[in-house]
Amino acid sequence: MEAIPLDRGDIRWVFPDADQGQPAAFRPLLAEVDARVRHLAARLGAGPDGAADEHGRETGGGLWFRRVEGIHLAGVFALVGTPALTWTLGLYVPRRCLWDITPGPPWEVHAEVVAGCDRDECRGDHSEEMDGWIHESPSDAVTGLLEAADWLLARQADGAGARVAAHRDQPNS
Numbered sequence: 001m002e003a004i005p006l007d008r009g010d011i012r013w014v015f016p017d018a019d020q021g022q023p024a025a026f027r028p029l030l031a032e033v034d035a036r037v038r039h040l041a042a043r044l045g046a047g048p049d050g051a052a053d054e055h056g057r058e059t060g061g062g063l064w065f066r067r068v069e070g071i072h073l074a075g076v077f078a079l080v081g082t083p084a085l086t087w088t089l090g091l092y093v094p095r096r097c098l099w100d101i102t103p104g105p106p107w108e109v110h111a112e113v114v115a116g117c118d119r120d121e122c123r124g125d126h127s128e129e130m131d132g133w134i135h136e137s138p139s140d141a142v143t144g145l146l147e148a149a150d151w152l153l154a155r156q157a158d159g160a161g162a163r164v165a166a167h168r169d170q171p172n173s
């Protein structure tokens with residue numbers, strides 16, 4: 001799996017059949033999403049290098065492309081936080097398996113706040129997630145990604161981090 005910074009990638013990896021001119025029109029929207037992710041990281045005190053996994057660190061912590069090496073189809077992702085509490089965002093083609101390389105439509109946009117939990121009854125984690133949104137057009141998908149980034153910022157503002165992480169502090173619940 002390759003992680004490629006937003007400015008070194010090409011949105012046509014995500015939308016190979018996009019109309020001419022669309023990729024250029026998407027650039028400012030993706031830059032907005034990238035800015036929101038960095039804003040979220042700053043609010044979390046994570047800073048640009050505070051992303052929760054190596055991909056984020058390699059790519060500066062904003063939005064990045066992820067693709068299987070040698071295959072020119074990709075999704076765009078962001079990941080902020082710590083391994084204990086992770087904020088994620090993604091736009092991708094829902095895959096039946098890793099080697100399914102059918103291009104969209106549809107595209108799926110996903111956003112989630114996840115806390116690791118070592119209690120047995122939690123099966124590894126708890127989370128709040130945005131309902132998985134399926135989009136039939138590239139412009140709807142990119143707009144949806146921006147809305148998902150806003151959803152994450154709103155969750156940060158309304159205390160989702162504490163809510164999602166809370167269970168670990170209640171040993172008898």
Ligand SMILES: [Zn+2]
Binds near residue numbers: 117119122126167168
């Ligand atoms: Zn738990």
